[in-house]
Amino acid sequence: MADKERLRVSRRDMLRGAGAAAFLGAVHTRARAQESKAPPGTERIGPGATKVEFTLNGKKAAVEVEPRVTLLDALRDRVGLTGTKRICDRGACGGCTVWVDGKTVNSCMMLAVDAAGSDVTTVEGLAKGGALHPVQAAFVKHDALQCGFCTPGMVMSAAWLVDRGRKLALDDIRHGMAGNLCRCGTYTHIFDAVAEASEGKGAR
Amino acid sequence: MSDPKELRLGFAGRDQVEKLKDYPDDAPQPWGLDTGLEVVGKDHPRVDGVAKVTGAARYSYDVRFPGMLYARFLRSPHASAKVVKVDLAKAKALKGVLYTESREGTTVRYAGQEVAGVAAESEEILDDALALIDVEYEVAPCVVEVEAAMRPDAPQVLADGGNVRGGGRGRNRGDVEAAHKEAEVVLEREYRTQVQTHSCLETHGSVSKWEDGKLTCWASTQSTFAFRMSMAGAMGVSAADVTVITEHMGGGFGSKFQVDAWDVFAAKAARATGRACRYLLDRREEHLIGGNRPDSIQKCKFSVMKDGTLMGAEVEAYGTAGVAQGGAGVVNPAIYRFKAESSDQATVLTHAGWGRAFRAPAHPQGVFALEGMLDELAEAIGMDPLDLRKKNDPHPVRQAQYDIGAREIGWQRRKKSGSDAGPVKRGLGVASAKWGHSVRPMAGYGTLCRIEKDGSVLVANGTQDLGTGTRTLFAVLAAEELGLQPGDIQVRLGHTSDPMGPPSGGSQTAPSIAPVARHAAWLAKRRLLDAVAAAVGGDAKQMDLKGGKVVGAPKDLTFKQACSLLPDTLETGGEARNEFFSLPRYVGEVAGVQFAEVEVDTETGAVRVVQVVARQDRGRVVNTLATRSQITGGVIQGLSYALFENRILDPRGGNMVNADLLNYKIAGAMDMPEIVSIPFDVSQGGTTTGVSSLGEPPTVPTAGAIGNAVANALGVRVRSLPITPDKVLAALGAL
Numbered sequence: 001m002a003d004k005e006r007l008r009v010s011r012r013d014m015l016r017g018a019g020a021a022a023f024l025g026a027v028h029t030r031a032r033a034q035e036s037k038a039p040p041g042t043e044r045i046g047p048g049a050t051k052v053e054f055t056l057n058g059k060k061a062a063v064e065v066e067p068r069v070t071l072l073d074a075l076r077d078r079v080g081l082t083g084t085k086r087i088c089d090r091g092a093c094g095g096c097t098v099w100v101d102g103k104t105v106n107s108c109m110m111l112a113v114d115a116a117g118s119d120v121t122t123v124e125g126l127a128k129g130g131a132l133h134p135v136q137a138a139f140v141k142h143d144a145l146q147c148g149f150c151t152p153g154m155v156m157s158a159a160w161l162v163d164r165g166r167k168l169a170l171d172d173i174r175h176g177m178a179g180n181l182c183r184c185g186t187y188t189h190i191f192d193a194v195a196e197a198s199e200g201k202g203a204r
Numbered sequence: 205m206s207d208p209k210e211l212r213l214g215f216a217g218r219d220q221v222e223k224l225k226d227y228p229d230d231a232p233q234p235w236g237l238d239t240g241l242e243v244v245g246k247d248h249p250r251v252d253g254v255a256k257v258t259g260a261a262r263y264s265y266d267v268r269f270p271g272m273l274y275a276r277f278l279r280s281p282h283a284s285a286k287v288v289k290v291d292l293a294k295a296k297a298l299k300g301v302l303y304t305e306s307r308e309g310t311t312v313r314y315a316g317q318e319v320a321g322v323a324a325e326s327e328e329i330l331d332d333a334l335a336l337i338d339v340e341y342e343v344a345p346c347v348v349e350v351e352a353a354m355r356p357d358a359p360q361v362l363a364d365g366g367n368v369r370g371g372g373r374g375r376n377r378g379d380v381e382a383a384h385k386e387a388e389v390v391l392e393r394e395y396r397t398q399v400q401t402h403s404c405l406e407t408h409g410s411v412s413k414w415e416d417g418k419l420t421c422w423a424s425t426q427s428t429f430a431f432r433m434s435m436a437g438a439m440g441v442s443a444a445d446v447t448v449i450t451e452h453m454g455g456g457f458g459s460k461f462q463v464d465a466w467d468v469f470a471a472k473a474a475r476a477t478g479r480a481c482r483y484l485l486d487r488r489e490e491h492l493i494g495g496n497r498p499d500s501i502q503k504c505k506f507s508v509m510k511d512g513t514l515m516g517a518e519v520e521a522y523g524t525a526g527v528a529q530g531g532a533g534v535v536n537p538a539i540y541r542f543k544a545e546s547s548d549q550a551t552v553l554t555h556a557g558w559g560r561a562f563r564a565p566a567h568p569q570g571v572f573a574l575e576g577m578l579d580e581l582a583e584a585i586g587m588d589p590l591d592l593r594k595k596n597d598p599h600p601v602r603q604a605q606y607d608i609g610a611r612e613i614g615w616q617r618r619k620k621s622g623s624d625a626g627p628v629k630r631g632l633g634v635a636s637a638k639w640g641h642s643v644r645p646m647a648g649y650g651t652l653c654r655i656e657k658d659g660s661v662l663v664a665n666g667t668q669d670l671g672t673g674t675r676t677l678f679a680v681l682a683a684e685e686l687g688l689q690p691g692d693i694q695v696r697l698g699h700t701s702d703p704m705g706p707p708s709g710g711s712q713t714a715p716s717i718a719p720v721a722r723h724a725a726w727l728a729k730r731r732l733l734d735a736v737a738a739a740v741g742g743d744a745k746q747m748d749l750k751g752g753k754v755v756g757a758p759k760d761l762t763f764k765q766a767c768s769l770l771p772d773t774l775e776t777g778g779e780a781r782n783e784f785f786s787l788p789r790y791v792g793e794v795a796g797v798q799f800a801e802v803e804v805d806t807e808t809g810a811v812r813v814v815q816v817v818a819r820q821d822r823g824r825v826v827n828t829l830a831t832r833s834q835i836t837g838g839v840i841q842g843l844s845y846a847l848f849e850n851r852i853l854d855p856r857g858g859n860m861v862n863a864d865l866l867n868y869k870i871a872g873a874m875d876m877p878e879i880v881s882i883p884f885d886v887s888q889g890g891t892t893t894g895v896s897s898l899g900e901p902p903t904v905p906t907a908g909a910i911g912n913a914v915a916n917a918l919g920v921r922v923r924s925l926p927i928t929p930d931k932v933l934a935a936l937g938a939l
Contacts, residue, residue, distance in 0.1 A: 066328055073327065082266035083259015085454075087405045088487050088865035095405065123259035132254065140253035143829045146837055147671025148256035149265075149405040149454030155257050177873040181865060183405045183455050184671055185840025187876045189833060 045113065052116045056081075057125025065112045071105075072096045074112035075122060083123040083152045087181075094180035097153040098122050104160045106179075123152035126159055135159040138193035146184035154180050158194045168198040227783060232685070232719075232726040234787050234892045235824060242750065243684040247829040250676040251690055252452070252669070261452040265484050267411040267422040273302060274327045275470050275483035277318035278334045279492070283346035283555035283858025284359060285312040287339065290320050294336040300325040301333045303473040303481075312341070313361060313527045314556050315859045316492030318465060323473035323481050346555040348853045350501060350524050353554045361527060361553035369529055371550040374519070375537065378544030383516030386543075387507030389584045390516075395504060395573035396924040397534075397907075399524075399851040400497040401490070402562055403870060406454020408464060408494050409484035412471040419471060420447045424484070426456040427707030428668050432700045434463035439471055450668040450698035457841075458561035459495030461709060491863035495560030496851060498525040498532035498551075502573040506537075508581040514540055514596045519547040519573075525559025532559065534570030539636050540578070540596040555858045561709060563838075564900035567637065568845060568907050572925060575635035575908030579915060583621065589912065590615060590634055601795035601886055602636055605819035609634070612880060613799040613817045622919015627807050630814070631917025632799065635908030639794040639901040641823070641890060642712035645785050649717060650703030651778035653682060653724035655732060659764035661686060663721065664696040667705025667713060672899055673830035677714055678721050680826050681893070685725035686732075687749030688763060703777065711897030718826065718893040719785060724778025731774050732766055739769040789890040796820040796901045798839065800909035801877075804917045806936060809929030811914055813843055813877040816906065821886045823896020835881040835902040842906020844871035847926050 046067035053062045056079065063078040072089075075081045075098070084107060087095035091109040098107045099121040126133045135158045138144070145151040154177065161168060161176040168176070173194045177187070227234065235241065255261040280287070290306040303323040312319070320337050324330040345359040352358055353367045361367055384390050410423035410431075419439060425431045428448040436443040453460075470483035485494060500523040507515040517540075523532030532551040582589040594606050609615075618632040652664040663682045669675040675697050679690035686693075696702060706716045729749055737744035740759045747756040754761040761769075799817040804810070816839050822831050848869040852862050862868045881902075890896075907925060915921040920935040933939045 068328060076266075077268070077327070080268060081259070082262065082268065085265070085405070090487070090864055090866060092864060092866035093405075123257075127258055132257070136254075136257040139257045140249045143249060143253070143833045145250075145253065145256050145671075146673075146833055147405065147453060147455040148252075148261055149263065149671075151256050152259045174873045174876070181405075181870055181872055183403055183457075183841075183870065184833075185837030185844075185871075186833065187840060187871075187873050188836055188879050190873075191876070 050113060052112050054115045054117060055119045057121055063112060067111060067113050069112050070108050071098070071110045071112045071115045071120070072107035075107065081122050081124050085149055085152055087149065092181070093150070093153070094157060095150050095153040097156040097180065099156065099160060104157055123156055126155065133159050134197040135162050135194065138197040139190070142189050142193040142196065144186050144189040144193040146186055150180060150182045154182065154190060158190065158197070162194065162197045168195060170195065231781070231783065232722050232892050234889070235894055236889070241684060243680055243689065245825050245828060248676055248680055248690050248827045249829065250673050251679045251695060252675055256452070263406050263452045263454050264410055264422040264424040264450065265406045265454065267482065269413060269480035271479050272411070273323040273325060273473055273477060273479050273481040274330050275321060275323040275466070275473055275481055276330050276334060276486070277466065277469070278320040278322070278337050278339070279316045279489070280312040280319050280341070281315060281859065282312055282341055282343050283315040283348060284344040286342040286344070287312060287319050288342050289340040291338040292320060295322060295333040298329060298333050298336065300329040302477045302479070305469065315857065316489065316557055321469045323477070346858045348554045348556050348858045349855055350499065350522055350552045350554065352855070353524065353552050354522065361555055367553040369551045369553065372548055373533065374547030374549045376546045380516040380518045380544040380546040383544035384505065384507045384518070387515035388510045389581065390505065390507040391577065391580055391584060392505045393577060393580060393923060395502045395576055397500045397569040397572055398849070398925050399499045400562065400845050400849045401851050401868065402457045402459040402495045402560070403865070403868065404455040404457065404459060404490065404494065407485035407487065407490040408460055408466070410467045410470060411480060411482040412474040413480040414475050414478070417441070418445045418447070420449065421467070421471065422449050423467065424453055424460060425450055426460045426668065426670060426709060428666050428698055428700050429704055430461060430707055431463055435467065435471060438463060438468045439475070448700045453668050453670050456670050456708065457563045458565065458709060461561070461707060487865065488863040491851065491860055491868060493557045495562065496526070496557060497562035497565070497569070498523040498559040500532065500534050500569045502534055502536060504536070504573055504577050506577045506581055508585060510585050512585065512587050512592050512595045514542045515544070517542040517545045521547065521549045522552050524552045524554045524556065526554055526556035528558045529553065533566045534573065535567045536570030536574040538570065538574060539638050540593070541598050556853060563841065564639070564904045567904040568842060571635055571637060571904055571908040572911055575905070576911055576921065576923060579633070579912045580921070593634065593636065597636065599638070599791070599793060599795050601791060601821050602797055605795060605797040608882070609797050609799045609817050609819045612882065613801060613815065615799070618916065621916045624917060628803055628805050629917040630801065630803050631913040631915065632801050633909045633912025633914070633916055634797065634799050635905035635912060637796040637901050637904035639711065639796070639897055639904070641715065641789065641792070641794060642710040642897045643715040643785060643891060644706065644710070644712045645716045645720070645780040646704070646706070647780055648704045649706065649720050649780040651678070651717070651721045651724035652703050653728040653776045653778065655728055655767055655770065655774045657767055657770050657773065659767040660694065661688065661692060662694045662696065663724065664699070664702040665705040665717065665721065666698065666700045666702040667717060668698045668708060670708050672708070672713070672834060673827060674713055676830060677718065677826050681718060681721045682725040685722060685729050685749070686763065687751055687753065711899040711901065714826070715823070715891065715895045715897055718895040719891045720778040720780050722778070722893055723781070723784065724776050727776035727778065728774060731776060732770065735770050736761065736766050784892045785890070787889050787891060790886065794821050794823070794897050794901050796905060798905040798909045800906070800913040802910060802913040802917055804914055804932060806918070809932035811847055811927055811932065813847070813910060815878045815880065816843070816909070818879065818881045818902060820881065820898070820902050821896070822898045823886060824894035826895060831898060832881055834898050836879050838902025839879050839906050840871055840876070842903045843875070843877070843910065845925065846907035846910040847871070847875070847928070850926050
């Protein structure tokens with residue numbers, strides 16, 4: 001992984017909406033940025049839009065975004081994939097959970113420029129060849145959703161858990177889903193769904 | 205009652221009810237307790253489930269158009285101020301800012317009130333533009349706490365009329381003073397509940413787009429039709445020129461009935477610029493102005509005889525719905541048979557965001573105090589709290605629920621309060637709920653059912669699915685009549701161009717529209733069978749549709765083959781006929797009882813709910829899976845209200861200090877108890893389908909049951925929600 005060298009510019013540093021205009025771009029290590037000509041170390045990007053290329057649900061994707069734009073907003077407003085939901089917008093609810101290089105990430109807490117060169121999977125990319133992921137099928141069967149707004153994030157967290165390939169006890173599921181909030185109160189149905197999806201299946 | 209886990213009560217069908225003799229034959233026959241139904245009353249995964257788990261479901265929050273503008277208000281950081289000057293010059297000069305509005309000269313009455321609005325081509329430009337607006341305020345003193353606002357010298361929220369409004373409201377029956385005098389035990393206690401924000405995951409708002417003078421709004425609303433009327437009024441156009449679409453909806457819980465200032469701003473910006481414009485609130489705004497459940501201070505004086513006869517219930521209650529006049533109030537006393545009752549309920553104006561209807565308005569807060577008082581009375585006379593309730597509860601369904609619930613939770617395990625050994629103590633508690641049968645049909649309600657020659661079926665209605673499963677309800681009802689499965693039915697909801705349906709409030713949607721939806725499918729079935737008879741002979745009246753086939757015809761036909769005999773597309777319109785809604789009813793009230801078991805750590809003060817058993821009367825169940833979801837969801841929201849949620853305002857400046865989802869805590873996966881919700885069908889009758897109200901009642905008793913369980917564990921009582929560790933430790937004298 002190249003990210004050991006990366007300086008993460010956190011969402012909070014960006015102070016969205018408060019003095020954002022005065023922000024003159026991020027000092028940013030782009031170990032995997034495709035246009036990097038800077039010597040090893042850092043280069044300054046922004047405040048204008050910059051091109052970010054990454055793999056999205058198995059296909060090449062590119063967006064032109066200012067450094068302050070989150071991966072979440074890039075996916076929703078630039079690429080047009082609105083399955084990933086913006087709910088708390090501050091890393092508290094897990095509604096925007098996607099997979100970046102095989103790990104679950106709150107995409108509202110990651111800048112789009114930090115996803116350069118990464119492999120990103122969203123809820124739209126989970127079903128393969130028209131077949132639902134076992135977690136998706138189990139969510140439907142157990143009615144592990146009501147309004148459905150938290151569901152894409154829940155599904156991405158749950159599918160990641162199940163894909164680890166081991167049978168999950170209730171406590172594993174609780175801990176694994178602890179980063180995702182639901183307002184309608186579907187948790188217990190979700191536990192049933194994840195438990196069933198993990199039964200002897202795990203990784204596909 | 206062979207299996208104690210099931211109880212079936214109620215109205216049993218036309219032969220047993222005198223009044224039904226006048227019921228017409230050429231209409232769907234009322235379903236009774238013993239009507240054999242093939243599809244209704246079983247587990248049905250929701251028909252839009254796959255769309256929701258794949259991210260394909262498009263919410264109003266997700267609607268995007270090329271060139272669409274993003275809108276937001278600049279909101280006041282002061283709770284009480286005059287907006288002296290708003291300077292928009294720098295914001296307007298920013299490239300990509302296309303529309304602005306100023307609220308210069310207005311009076312700010314809560315932190316978060318709008319002072320200016322901007323519509324811009326991207327959210328980043330919007331951020332920059334809002335930061336460039338200069339506002340000059342004349343800041344005035346504010347008051348955000350109920351008791352402070354009640355003082356004579358408190359800052360006044362409105363120019364005149366005082367901060368305390370509407371005192372004297374409430375129930376008054378009998379002579380409560382005399383009842384207290386006669387009683388053997390009289391207790392006076394004060395209970396408090398907090399402000400809870402709705403915290404809808406999809407925030408409030410809409411996307412507006414004009415075309416040829418006609419407006420389409422993709423709105424996150426609980427009432428598409430009311431939204432259409434109000435928006436037409438605000439825009440000065442006819443309602444016929446406004447279409448509202450709510451395809452999927454990310455939660456409302458009572459807070460999304462109206463067209464709000466932000467919706468109107470987006471529609472105006474869209475009209476002025478010729479672009480689509482979107483204004484969905486951000487998370488902070490959702491907390492500040494998206495609605496809340498008012499708080500309460502309930503001064504209770506209750507009395508009882510030593511044999512458990514309830515005597516007087518006297519309640520003086522104060523609460524604030526912020527700047528909203530009225531809206532605060534509690535359902536206390538209620539449920540139980542008291543000899544005399546009196547309540548005096550006042551709304552206290554404060555410099556805070558508006559309260560709005562919140563899932564069972566006034567009920568959970570009232571029941572928390574009422575049920576706490578019942579337990580305190582029981583303790584005082586040395587009676588089992590369950591016995592006290594059974595002695596004084598007039599409702600036949602709850603009487604049965606007490607026994608079944610007690611068996612399920614193991615009520616006999618309940619120890620004397622505070623007697624559990626060790627630092628982590630367990631306790632059991634019980635609480636009840638009542639709700640009305642909210643059947644409120646409007647003459648204009650309809651449902652379209654369309655069958656094509658290829659066998660495809662569409663059912664359409666303009667009401668919205670908040671996540672309660674309304675879309676699936678239509679599919680199940682149509683499938684029952686047409687002998688199909690819910691997945692065979694395509695359902696279109698949430699378009700005001702389709703027949704009118706109910707607003708989703710008061711738990712009225714399913715009971716009010718189910719007979720109409722059923723009628724549409726029933727008519728379609730009769731017309732289809734007429735076409736079958738015309739084509740292959742036989743008596744259409746003797747035919748029916750079952751299991752995907754025509755039965756009773758001279759020839760074997762599948763549903764699809766029958767449809768191919770139609771001369772053309774068949775379309776019917778269900779109606780809200782009086783006779784569908786004026787049938788005898790079993791009892792006049794929806795009943796519910798919940799039992800909670802908790803574990804309290806007396807060293808840390810942490811409360812963990814171990815188990816909740818929910819007995820909820822739900823009338824005729826259309827979809828058993830969806831009703832379990834509703835009950836579970838109600839319990840979980842009630843648990844979250846009981847233990848965690850609390851809007852905290854800075855008492856000096858009036859700002860909400862936890863306007864996010866990190867510090868405004870909502871129950872999560874780690875907080876979940878085991879939830880047992882056991883089928884409890886009460887065939888209520890009342891309508892041709894007998895569907896009753898379920899959305900709100902299951903969240904009513906949870907906090908009361910948990911509060912009582914905590915008191916049972918500890919031997920001391922926390923009379924204030926949320927029951928946080930600091931309050932537990934304070935009650936134990938450990939702080």
